[in-house]
Amino acid sequence: TSSFPVYTQEEVTKHRSLEEGVWVTYKGGVYDITEFVAMHPGGDKILLAAGGALEPFWALYAVHGQDHVLDILSGYKVGELSPEDVKQQQQNRDTADPYSNDPPRHPALSVNSLKPFNAEPPPALLTDNYITPSALFFKRNHLPVPKVDPETYRLEIEGLPGGPVSLSLEELKSRFPKHTITATLQCAGNRRSEMNKVKTVKGLNWGIAAISNATWSGARLRDVLLYAGFGPEVAAQAKHVQFEGLDRDVTGTVYGASIPLNKAINEEGDCLLAYEMNGEALPADHGYPVRAVVPGVVGARNVKWLGKIVVSEEESKSHWQQNDYKGFSPGTDWDTVDFKSAPAIQELPIQSAITQPSEGSSVDRSMEEVTVKGYAWSGGGREVVRVDVSVDGGKTWHVANLQNSQKGQGPAPSPPPGRAWAWKLWEIAVPLPPEAQELEIVCKAVDNSYNSQPDSVAPIWNLRGVLSNAWHRVKVKIDE
Numbered sequence: 055t056s057s058f059p060v061y062t063q064e065e066v067t068k069h070r071s072l073e074e075g076v077w078v079t080y081k082g083g084v085y086d087i088t089e090f091v092a093m094h095p096g097g098d099k100i101l102l103a104a105g106g107a108l109e110p111f112w113a114l115y116a117v118h119g120q121d122h123v124l125d126i127l128s129g130y131k132v133g134e135l136s137p138e139d140v141k142q143q144q145q146n147r148d149t150a151d152p153y154s155n156d157p158p159r160h161p162a163l164s165v166n167s168l169k170p171f172n173a174e175p176p177p178a179l180l181t182d183n184y185i186t187p188s189a190l191f192f193k194r195n196h197l198p199v200p201k202v203d204p205e206t207y208r209l210e211i212e213g214l215p216g217g218p219v220s221l222s223l224e225e226l227k228s229r230f231p232k233h234t235i236t237a238t239l240q241c242a243g244n245r246r247s248e249m250n251k252v253k254t255v256k257g258l259n260w261g262i263a264a265i266s267n268a269t270w271s272g273a274r275l276r277d278v279l280l281y282a283g284f285g286p287e288v289a290a291q292a293k294h295v296q297f298e299g300l301d302r303d304v305t306g307t308v309y310g311a312s313i314p315l316n317k318a319i320n321e322e323g324d325c326l327l328a329y330e331m332n333g334e335a336l337p338a339d340h341g342y343p344v345r346a347v348v349p350g351v352v353g354a355r356n357v358k359w360l361g362k363i364v365v366s367e368e369e370s371k372s373h374w375q376q377n378d379y380k381g382f383s384p385g386t387d388w389d390t391v392d393f394k395s396a397p398a399i400q401e402l403p404i405q406s407a408i409t410q411p412s413e414g415s416s417v418d419r420s421m422e423e424v425t426v427k428g429y430a431w432s433g434g435g436r437e438v439v440r441v442d443v444s445v446d447g448g449k450t451w452h453v454a455n456l457q458n459s460q461k462g463q464g465p466a467p468s469p470p471p472g473r474a475w476a477w478k479l480w481e482i483a484v485p486l487p488p489e490a491q492e493l494e495i496v497c498k499a500v501d502n503s504y505n506s507q508p509d510s511v512a513p514i515w516n517l518r519g520v521l522s523n524a525w526h527r528v529k530v531k532i533d534e
């Protein structure tokens with residue numbers, strides 16, 4: 055039994071402003087979060103829940119439903135919700151799960167968050183195939199998967215002199231040549247868990263597999279923009295191409311991002327409005343029926359369930375372009391961070407990681423060598439030219455063998471300069487050092503601009519845990 059007063063929903067509903075107080079309910083409790091909202095810039099999103107239940111919001115942003123948030127909330131408890139109202143809420147909830155349209159997923163995925171769905175494949179599976187099977191491709195959704203009817207789907211294109219243009223899926227497929235590229239997508243938060251070990255960061259705790267490689271087919275973004283009226287007079291003014299998704303939050307805000315105009319319009323940019331992934335229609339989780347594929351650029355700009363393209367002098371105004379997916383100094387904290395002061399991440403830095411063996415596993419001394427496998431990739435179309443592997447923590451190094459195609463198919467021809475969009479898998483057998491009882495396996499990659507990875511995490515730590523690309527290290531025991 056609790057000592058808190060009991061409130062009806064009607065009473066709670068009266069508190070929905072900073073002046074009247076901001077009350078919310080959560081699991082039958084009533085909370086006065088006025089102080090919390092006033093203290094937290096951006097906490098105003100929570101005002102939308104004011105006077106009502108937090109649950110539908112946490113269903114949308116389940117990643118916030120973490121223990122520390124519950125701890126914070128408990129400090130603001132002022133009462134209990136009346137039992138009749140609790141029952142009513144439960145009934146509403148059962149019929150209003152915004153995630154009820156989400157597709158089934160492969161059980162092998164390791165799930166970081168269910169609602170929205172975020173998951174990565176087990177590292178050892180990741181590098182079994184040069185092309186990641188779509189079911190195992192990492193999935194990064196900020197919102198529920200929208201239901202899109204291919205018959206009524208329209209892609210709107212705005213910001214060009216002839217006025218808005220609207221294309222059906224059929225038109226997108228039939229009016230423009232179909233172009234196919236192999237491109238790796240990587241989330242800005244890949245390997246965030248390693249930053250978390252240095253000092254807590256905000257975001258999904260990704261391991262090393264928020265990266266995958268697929269073939270993508272569709273219309274060239276360039277062809278579609280030219281068709282829609284892009285010309286020299288636009289080029290003189292516009293600087294960005296904005297994308298809007300059809301996925302939306304409870305307030306109707308859609309996912310959005312933008313890329314530089316040059317990347318979108320350049321013949322060698324290879325940007326696609328993709329309707330196929332690995333030779334099949336895009337799966338629901340990957341943007342059915344159409345997504346932007348912006349090769350060499352951070353996952354966040356590869357907008358899924360693409361509904362609108364806007365050619366503009368300005369970047370996307372979306373939260374994810376303006377106030378997220380930016381890098382900062384290790385010295386910048388949540389009190390001092392100014393998101394306006396840093397550019398939005400576009401091209402990603404050089405990256406590599408070890409997928410085999412796994413941390414804490416062991417190798418048998420009688421094997422005499424250890425086989426190490428992994429992936430390497432760089433942003434901006436820069437080609438990985440070398441991967442160095444050490445089994446003694448970085449004292450001595452060996453050069454790994456690079457693979458740029460599916461095994462058994464022979465090496466693919468080298469991509470044209472500046473257009474290496476796909477990762478390389480690598481592998482090497484290193485002799486076991488005679489005296490060692492434990493190995494510290496390390497990898498680092500080099501791209502054709504001779505960019506290399508930093509040796510440790512701390513100097514690149516940042517509060518959002520993005521751009522985590524230090525040498526990857528894995529400790530393995532030797533069984534005598």
Ligand code: MTE
Nearest residue numbers: 192193194195196241299309353354357358
């Ligand atoms: N597009 C929409 N419409 N909504 C999203 O939540 N997530 C972005 C991007 N495009 C997202 C989106 C992010 S952060 C990443 S890393 C990639 O999609 C992930 O693509 P995938 O799920 O196909 O791997």
Ligand code: MO
Nearest residue numbers: 241242353354
């Ligand atoms: Mo991402």
